[in-house]
Amino acid sequence: MNELESLKSIFKDRIFKIPDYQRGYAWTTRQLKDFWEDLVNLPVDRFHYTGLLSLKKVDRNIWANWNDERWLIEDRGFKPFHIVDGQQRLTTFVIFIQAISEQLRAIPENKDKKDEEIYLGSFSLKAIKEEYLVIEKPPQFIITTYKFGYEVDNPSFKYLRHKVFLEPDSGTVQETFYTLNLENAKRFFKENLQNYYDKYGLSEIEALFKKVTQNLMFNVYEISDDFDVFVAFETMNNRGKKLSNLELLKNRLIYLTTLYDEKELKNDERNSLREKINDAWKEVYYQLGRNKQNPLNDDDFLVAHWIMYFQYTREKGDDYIRFLLEQKFTPQNIYAKTEVKLSSLQEFEEVREDEDTDQEEVEVNGDEEITVLRSQLSPKEIEDYVNSLKAAAVHWYNTHNPINNPDLTEQESLWIDRLNRIGIIYFRPLVTVSYLSKGVNSDKRVQLFSSIERFIFITFRLSRAFSTYRNSEFYRAARQLRNGELTIDNIVQRLNDRMNYCFYTPENSKETYFDYTYFQKFIDKKFKSGGGFYYWNGLRYFLYEYEMEKVRRRGSQKIDWRLFVKSEKDKVSIEHIYPQTPTHKNWKDSFKNYKKLQLPFFQGTLGNLLPLSQSINSSLQNDCFDDKKNAKYNEKNEKIRQGYSDGSHSEIEVAGYDTWNPDTILERGNRLLEFMEKRWDLKFEDETAKAELLFLDFMLPEEDSNEEE
Template identity: 50%
Template sequence: MANELQPLSLLFQNRLFRIPDYQRGYAWQQPQLVDFWDDLTNLQEGRYHYTGLLSLKVLKNTETKSWGGDLWMVDKGFKPCHIVDGQQRLTTFIILMNEIVGFTRALDENSGKSDDEIVLGYDTLKDIVAKYICQHRPPNNQITTYLFGYEVDNPSADYLRYRIFNEPYSGTVNETYYTKNLKFAKSFFHENLSALYDTEGAEGLNNLFLKLTLRLMFNIHEIADDYDVFVAFETMNNRGKKLTNLELLKNRLIYLTTLYSDEKFDELDKSNLRGQINDTWKEVYYQLGRNEKTPLSDDEFLRAHWICYFAYSRRKGDDYIHFLLNKFSAKNIFEKKTIVIGENTETSPVDVDYDTEDTADDATEPEILEVSKLEPNEISAYVNSLKDTAKYWYDTFFPMQSENLTEKEKLWVDRLNRIGIGYFRPLVMVIISRRDLTDGQRIDAFKAMERFIFICFRLGYFNATFRSSEYYRAARSIYLKQMDISDLVNDITEITNTNIEYAIPNFVTKIEKHFDNMGGFYYWNSIKYFLYEYELHLAQKNNLDKVSWEMFTKTEKDKVSIEHILPQTPTKYYWCNQFRQFDAEEIELLSCALGNLLPLSQSINSALQNDSFEDKKTSKSSGRRGYQNGSHSEIEVSKETDWSADRIYQRSKILLEFMESRWQFSYTGEQMDKLIYVTFAIDGREIPAPITESADAVAAISSTKNSPVDTNQELGNQQLMFWSKFVEYCKQEGRAEDIASRKPFAQNWYDIPVVDADFHLSFTLTRGKYLSLLIYVYNGEAFSRLESKKDIIETAFGDKLDWYSSKQNSVAKRIIYKRECEIFNPVKQQELFSWMIDKYDELCNALVIAGELDEDTSHESKFGALNKYLRELKQDKITMSFADIEKIIGTELCKSAYNYSAYWQPSPTHILPNTILDAGYKIESVNLLAKNITVEKQ
């Protein structure tokens, strides 16, 4: 066994390297490549870099039978080796080496020269190729043997040979997720070599080659024959870029094929089963990587198949891999029975640990028989099922590319993807895989699922796991043909119908809240899906069946956006005159009503902006498209002479009636009015005389609609709207109990209390341009304590904080994290809100790690007792001293609340008063200095 440091130049002396079939493909991506390149180029003169452990298994003659034409190199004295650990690094070295050779050969200065005339480092290119890349079998040179490659014929082996090493006459080479990584690495090194040559010339290439071959050191470890190579691989690959569960399972299954008794399962059987496993993984990775832009997750597929193939449990998210690795484990290959020699009867089977010594009486000399528990045909059936379902899994993501679906089926699976297929994907995969079903049966199932998702999740906002276990189990029942597809459809339909009475009120309430925040249907997270379905309805009405998202886009990069026909900021004369009978708030509500929304590409939306309705309808000679030449929805709107409040009302009603018809339910009259919301559009109010078209007149109209306010008041309104929308967003994200526990105000900050602490967290807005998350520390002592943990907090947070921007003589100190953004741009705000929640969570986590926050601390839970107490009070008016409050929530928390409030004048109503307000009381007086709070029941 060798165990020593060697450079690449020694490592490649008389060795042939092959990546065995149980190994995954090339998994390194840009982050790992960047680190490798930086390590190499930054290596100083005279220094060596430890590259890591390389574990090799030297093969016996019987283990190289499949090497075929490469065995002449073994006869020549080369040691055949399997790479057990380190193949990612070694593959990277070889790709870079090959790129260096190719780049050097292509230089202008080497034009017309042969490889034995070009020198790199102190070797010719001919010698470098022979030492590190490949050799040709003399005397005819018809056989090319690569010193590094894959043992079995798979897409990675072909890709390495024909696309990386550029061997000619390749024919068709299939691509997978792993070959895309090989392709990227080749391109990455070529670009970096070009940049290196531009700055350092040929000398830079020479230095790089010498560093690569002489100064990057491997720790070489040759595994002994009796060492369990599969267990070694599984253990070693828990370091670095970890194996996915799919990669881990492949290694485990191949390992198991070696454990069966030769008497019942000979070498030919083992080889055949191993071939099935390799073929399965080749197919699975082909399907997962078929779409180069969107490769599919290994683990998601493995879990989905587990749901269909084995009994589902929902104890935790990674149950499936624990189940599979326990199911396909060495201990399940054999069950040991103890039989006493000479006796005619057997004892009952006894489970024996492999490492447990036999404690039977020596005189009996019991014989231990090994009886198979996990049969080879179980492994075969499992991997063949994986192989078969992989293509159907791909179909669930990319139905339009499917060869297994009819055109109508493709449309319905595409719908499921657009609406959010969620936990139904395994069930959809199984239904597609059931080729004994008719397309009509499959479509009925897809329809039922889509309606369930729309009503329960998109309208009802039910929990995302609602009924998930039931339909995971149904996936297995359909797969095993234990459930009839019609029973499944009836079950989904019945559950949907039963829950309509709960879903619709939830939807009405949610939309009303969106209107309260001046977002209306524009804030509904399923508006694009709904408007697309209406577009499809119009297309079918006009006998045009095929409609796709792409019809709303000019270029591939465009995204479908929602156009406000009446603009959100209607400053042009047309809009001011057309809606002159409404005030600013009413116009804002009309702009976000359902009937005023239209799907357009982002570029067209930006181009239309504030144009008049006539201008929006008409295409321009400049090439900008108008409604008249757009989608069916646009064409329908373009038939209107003018765009008015009445048309918004009527179109809202039409769209809601379409929703009822499309998803088979009914709104009550009251629910319909609440969803239309802008019923004031048809209240019969008197319409003022038309305004004069002039800049002064438009300005005058604007000023009458928006009551005169000074700059500060206008800014305050913007701030209040921003915080209100943020609080609403937090509530939608399940953060009502912590971040959104405060009422928003017209001010530039929004505070988040931290109980039992001498600081709190806050968001601030500065000049409409800077958004900050900060720790507001109450005193110098607290700041010094936090400052002593600066490195811990910043490391855990993942970025630097500004610790020293507070005024020098200020008692309180601020620790700030800031970003520049368009704070009051409505289009940008949802992204900002998501960023705010993420950064808040990261900062809280950093403070937990630093020991400054209790992970379980919650403002709501701490004050819950007080809240409950106040709700139960019978009197209309009470006075509570801090002593009274202390009895309920504790002394320390009481002090924290008092200290916190004292720092914020003239609004000392934080924490306790807000909690009292939430409990249904209004504040009559607050005297914190006297430690007395008086409240009156509302």
């Protein structure tokens, strides 16, 4: 362990690279705020211990291939290092210093000045950049060398250069899960520095710069052994922002490539395998961060891929990562050897570069078998695994982002969107793997997606099965489909078979009907808690599908799903047409023939619930029916609610009724159940069954009740 060093000392005559086994920049706003507050509150005459900086000196055979950095190493004696631990803090420091340089450049009096003419105290902007950020090679100034960066094939390095350090002429810059954090850090520091400058002036910006570069102190430790590098990465990084399992796995796989002996994995093959690991992770993190508004969780992806690729088990928690890191991809599985029988010709082909083997002798003994020792975990297994991860990543992204996705057909997009809206639960691996399986075309995928959607709606939203019902079976089906052990038709048949308990066939009948008793019991509990169908977790999906059916026939979509499911305080997007507090005289007249105890069933039944194209204040629900049909204005003639007559297709349909009373509620409820029958291919036995499910069977004529008895 060396003496404490400041950032100024650490950056003197050193070049830093983040190696390929490292994760990208992982700090989020929470860590940035902590850093900023520590820096602002640190007295200018005090030092602050910042932690351990673990470095590994880069071998000549590696840095000799660094075109842009080699001149500093060979001509000026700079020493190249990989950052093993501390890269999150160093990345933060250089982004902070870049933000300071941009703050200096933005000051009006510096507008037309060159970098060497702009000063922060006694430091010129040119000197600041060259000391911590970037140096151009004289005399041509064609080569631009960054003192801190990533391995050149990492998308984060290009993003850092062009989007953070503002190198011009970027071309296309790939954005990933990690570049979002780089972008956020740059924005965070620019905003805070501008506010700090506006409040305190340039002298306090200079004080912040001095504190960053001179008052924050590191223990700098150089690691000498390659083995220690990988162990240090797994252990040291967990002190800060915990490594994700996907990040740990990448480090582990790269480490394993270093353990094979030369006979089993030659150097060119080792380098190729390492490149394939990097390419796979590059693609994965690109896909995970592709949608800036909704970046995907890396561990969720890793779990799903484990389900697709390996034998699923029902153990809880971190079973998947224990399997990957403690059973499958371990050093022990490389050190442990297994016997492999090869023909002597195969053996000759493998060893001929190293052994003086007679070709003629091999041909004579070509039928003989030679036993050789190979690692239990072969390099080919690692290659196949990382290639599978890479291939799955784009389809994983597509399952989360189906709308306007050119990689999907219109029908695929429609059904995946439905699955996301209804709640895809445990089926996403199966949906993803349908794109990885040979012989599965778009029509078959749509058949699978529609069958999954029907299964979810009937089994979970109506029949109230536990959310884990049959999950192990369909997790295994994902792997079996990928391996060709099951077909789409097999899986669709299974989905249908697993719904048998949801249906019944009466005696002396050939018809099969939906058994609504599970659903009815569930809704009964909701009525007892004061909500009825309004508290059904499938209501929004159901009403939205009813609305979209009308959109498909008439055009003009009027309900935005994101706004429809958005929860706003004191606002509603599904209205009780007959309100829960019916104070208006018209309501009392329309429902006067029914008992007080029966009124909540009219309020909470399915036919009385209406999806609105625009959410309204809940107080507006209490208007009479005629007022609801037309737009409502306040005293300033400002519209405060949209009327049914110019609302969603469902609203327009309801606006077609002259009055809203018990009979119309039952009629609309039956219409909605008829849609349910057609849309999800189920059937209710008769009108009495529908009335019972709607909790309006007390409205039926007496003779209907007697026949039912």
